[in-house]
Amino acid sequence: MREAVVVSSVRTGLAKSYRGSFNMTRPDDMCSHVLDAAMQRIPAVDKAEVEDVIIGCGFPEGAQGMNVARVATLGAGFPETVAATTVNRFCSSGLQAIAMAAHQIVMEGAVVDIAAATES
Template identity: 40%
Template sequence: MQQACIVDAVRLPRARIGKTGSKYSELRPVDMLKPLFKALTSRQPIETSLVDDVILGCNTQVDGQGANIAKTAALYAGWSDSVSGATVNRFCCSGLDAINIAASKIKSGMSDIVVAGGVEQISQVPMFKDKGDWFSNLKVMRATRFMHMGLSADLIACHLGFSREQLDAYALRSHQRATNAAELNYFSKSLVPIEENALAIDNAVRPEATSAQFEALPVAFAEALEQAKPALAAAGLEGIECRHSAGSSPALVDGAS
């Protein structure tokens, strides 16, 4: 069995989405990926025709993220026509799974060089815009017991005994670690800013956040829980409480790797 190893890693600084969009809102998803493909070829002097495959994870594959964006982005960046491309969807784990698939192809001997990563431009292609039956068709939703991920997080937290205070503390520690890593330039080698864009570092991290600020945030999914109570009761899942807030929930960002 061949050994799989990561030769290089590049990504855009993550752009937080606010009321007016993000720093990348005026771009197309392929424009977010293009500088990353360019960076790889400048940092690793290899003919792109030798790359066996490009595998990208993408959750919402419609509009600018549709039509196999992995293949489209490789061509758009000027890579060889011979490079294959595949776009995978495992929801929030799509990019990670793209890397796992790439490693599996190399270890099995199917491929020698694979580029893997992901892209999501939520400011332009919002979650659920693909209108899949799992979350837009009531019959399918009921048959498959669909539950919104925020409500699922509260369900798991209650089931495993995590308190609101523990969730806030964990989230705050995550922001502190990310801030510390940025200050120590741990990300400097992997970050590739878009030239015409002023964003040079992640702007989704809250470096000044405090535990008091996190504690003051309202719970995030109270309305969803209220609507779901009859279904939860029917499934024997009573006693669920809202424990996550905006502080302990992942920020919506535009990004690519």
């Protein structure tokens, strides 16, 4: 059984809710920037090598609806061949995304996965 490890970690900056510096920024746009930044930190891995991008979203409606994971993945410059899925577990969506990615790697269903979370 393989071991799943974290090789890159990125987050957005902090701002006030609803009236801060990100109040007009779409969640999929912010997530695209984070995905791209995470990949820039590991130049040995090409975006085409990623097998699945799993993004947790507690409220996947409105601006973060329509499979926010797929929109963010394509916005970050990943090829169309990279799978992407949005996970909704309300309060634990991001944690569920991490668990799913780790499970795919440990059970040898994937070599490189990305787990993330986004919210408006």
